[in-house]
Amino acid sequence: xxxxxxxxxxxxxxEAGKYVAGAYVVFLALIVVYVAIMAAKLQRIERELxxxxxxxxxxxxxxxxxxxxxxxGADV
Amino acid sequence: MYGKGLRPLSIATVAALVVSLSLxxxxxxxDGDQGFIQKIFYLHVPLAIVALVGIVIGxxxxxxxxxxxxxxxxxxxxxxxxxxxxxGVAVLITGSIxxxxxxxxxxxxxxxxxxxxxxxxxxxxTYYPFxxxxxxxxxxxxxxxxFAIVAGAFVPLNFMAVRMAQSLVxxxxxxxxxxxLPGSMMLTFLASLLAIGLLWVTLVKxxxxxxxxxxxxKRLRRALDAPAxxxxxxxxxxxx
Numbered sequence: 252x253x254x255x256x257x258x259x260x261x262x263x264x265x266e267a268g269k270y271v272a273g274a275y276v277v278f279l280a281l282i283v284v285y286v287a288i289m290a291a292k293l294q295r296i297e298r299e300l301x302x303x304x305x306x307x308x309x310x311x312x313x314x315x316x317x318x319x320x321x322x323x324g325a326d327v
Numbered sequence: 328m329y330g331k332g333l334r335p336l337s338i339a340t341v342a343a344l345v346v347s348l349s350l351x352x353x354x355x356x357x358d359g360d361q362g363f364i365q366k367i368f369y370l371h372v373p374l375a376i377v378a379l380v381g382i383v384i385g386x387x388x389x390x391x392x393x394x395x396x397x398x399x400x401x402x403x404x405x406x407x408x409x410x411x412x413x414x415g416v417a418v419l420i421t422g423s424i425x426x427x428x429x430x431x432x433x434x435x436x437x438x439x440x441x442x443x444x445x446x447x448x449x450x451x452x453t454y455y456p457f458x459x460x461x462x463x464x465x466x467x468x469x470x471x472x473x474f475a476i477v478a479g480a481f482v483p484l485n486f487m488a489v490r491m492a493q494s495l496v497x498x499x500x501x502x503x504x505x506x507x508l509p510g511s512m513m514l515t516f517l518a519s520l521l522a523i524g525l526l527w528v529t530l531v532k533x534x535x536x537x538x539x540x541x542x543x544x545k546r547l548r549r550a551l552d553a554p555a556x557x558x559x560x561x562x563x564x565x566x567x
């Protein structure tokens with residue numbers, strides 16, 4: 252391995268540049284992919300929350316329209 | 328609850344990353360031996376350190392979970408390990424690129440540092456199937472905590488074993504003998520370490536916030552699905 256290292260001196264900038272760029276682009280790509288996945292998750296949460304809010308509002312509206320339990324009990 | 332302070336933390340992380348990248352490419356001198364390719368060091372090594380420390384932190388959270396039984400600690404432990412595995416992927420890829428540029432090979436099997444990191448990474452890759460193979464939530468959290476503690480303890484032991492192996496191939500840049508990093512390189516490295524560390528903390532908080540929101544949503548759905556006593560919506564006040 253030492254001989255391998257000795258045989259591989261510093262790369263010229265143009266050749267080394269693509270490796271350095273590759274490493275940093277991979278890192279950036281991983282972060283972007285992670286953020287994209289999280290954004291998709293947040294969109295799903297937001298959509299479900301909107302559905303639940305609509306459902307809760309509809310249910311609250313139906314409860315207001317229906318007679319209260321005390322009134323039903325009084326009738327009986 | 329988990330989202331508190333996420334905004335300033337995110338801003339600090341972006342600022343730290345910009346500063347560290349500026350230092351890497353405009354301030355740190357070119358390495359006399361490796362030249363420009365050594366710039367990968369400022370990304371690869373902080374990622375590796377943060378990933379391994381994150382794994383140990385996951386183990387510490389797991390201890391807190393087993394001691395208290397509080398499921399929040401299990402969530403902290405899970406997310407810490409999850410994020411460290413993602414960082415681990417970045418470590419392996421950037422390390423391979425560096426190896427190819429420096430040694431002419433994408434991977435060197437007789438290099439203890441590389442192989443030991445791969446072992447740790449593969450060990451934690453089994454964390455997910457192990458965890459999700461258990462259906463009961465409490466049992467899942469307990470077993471996952473035991474795994475996180477045992478595997479987390481393996482990391483420093485592994486690190487010491489590698490140091491004692493005294494490989495001559497992988498650079499020992501923090502050695503006290505035969506020189507170390509010059510001041511400007513050390514400053515750049517520390518700035519990179521801080522930036523990557525902040526990124527890890529931010530992403531952990533981000534993930535915890537999303538998980539918490541998802542959990543609250545499930546609770547809300549369960550509460551709405553349940554027949555409310557007297558026909559009244561029990562969760563409507565919480566939603567508003």
